Amino acid sequence: MAFSPFRKIIILFTFFIWILFDSSAFAEVETLFSPGRSIKEHLLKEVESTASTLELAVHDISSFDFAQVLLHAKQRGVKVRIIADSKQVQMKSSKITYLINQGIPVKVLGGKEKGLMNHRFAILDGQRVITGSYNWAETSQRGNYDSLLILKESGVVASYQREFDRLWREKRIIK
Numbered sequence: 001m002a003f004s005p006f007r008k009i010i011i012l013f014t015f016f017i018w019i020l021f022d023s024s025a026f027a028e029v030e031t032l033f034s035p036g037r038s039i040k041e042h043l044l045k046e047v048e049s050t051a052s053t054l055e056l057a058v059h060d061i062s063s064f065d066f067a068q069v070l071l072h073a074k075q076r077g078v079k080v081r082i083i084a085d086s087k088q089v090q091m092k093s094s095k096i097t098y099l100i101n102q103g104i105p106v107k108v109l110g111g112k113e114k115g116l117m118n119h120r121f122a123i124l125d126g127q128r129v130i131t132g133s134y135n136w137a138e139t140s141q142r143g144n145y146d147s148l149l150i151l152k153e154s155g156v157v158a159s160y161q162r163e164f165d166r167l168w169r170e171k172r173i174i175k
Contacts, residue, residue, distance in 0.1 A: 028152040032132075039134050039148050044069050046150070050124045053079045055164045057119040060088035060096065061136045067095035071102050083167050085117035086110035107168060121160055128152045129160045 032039050040063070047054060047069045054073055061067055061084070074080045084096050086108035100106050109117035121131040132148035151157070 030150040032148040032150075034134070034146045035143050039146060040065065042148070043130065043134070043136075046124060046128075046130060047073055047122075050078050052125050053123070054125075055081050055123040055161075055168075056136075057083040057117070057121050057164055057167060058136050059085050059116065059118055059120065060091065060094050061099070062091070062093040062095060063136055064095060066136045067098055070099060070104065074102070074104055080104050081164075081168065082106045083117060083119070083164070084108055087116075109167065119163075121164075123157065123160055123164060126161065127157060129157050131160070 032042055044065060047066075050073055054070070056070075061070075061082070070080055070082075082096070082099065082104060084094075084106060087110055088094055088096070096106055120134065120136075121129055123129055129151045130148060131151070132146065134144075134146040134148045
């Protein structure tokens with residue numbers, strides 16, 4: 001079926017308007033890879049710049065620097081919530097118990113439930129998501145090949161927020 005030149009122009013114009021106004025066409029994405037670039041330093045700065053909420057779903061936090069920056073965020077008035085793996089929380093290297101003792105709410109996955117809590121994402125101020133293979137662990141800075149994505153697209157952020165909220169409602173809190 002052949003289109004008239006006028007119809008072709010209308011179709012192309014409609015396509016370009018769709019591209020122009022589609023929010024995902026303007027999604028801001030930042031990528032980081034290690035070794036080579038300090039993902040840890042970048043993550044610390046992202047958490048330090050958080051103003052209202054920080055929701056974290058991670059396997060574990062074993063880095064004292066990450067524990068400190070999360071505690072400082074709480075002290076600045078940021079609402080911090082963490083979901084972690086129940087077995088990792090019991091490890092000597094875990095900083096989760098320290099954060100609980102500092103008043104940060106933590107829930108866990110695993111244990112009697114099936115599978116590990118193996119997510120690695122953070123939602124900052126409800127406006128950006130940080131995700132990737134990078135662990136919030138001291139060992140991740142020792143030459144691991146990891147990636148990190150920082151996404152600022154509202155649909156992506158909403159999707160991660162729904163997942164975090166679902167997990168938060170379903171899992172148990174550690175006191």
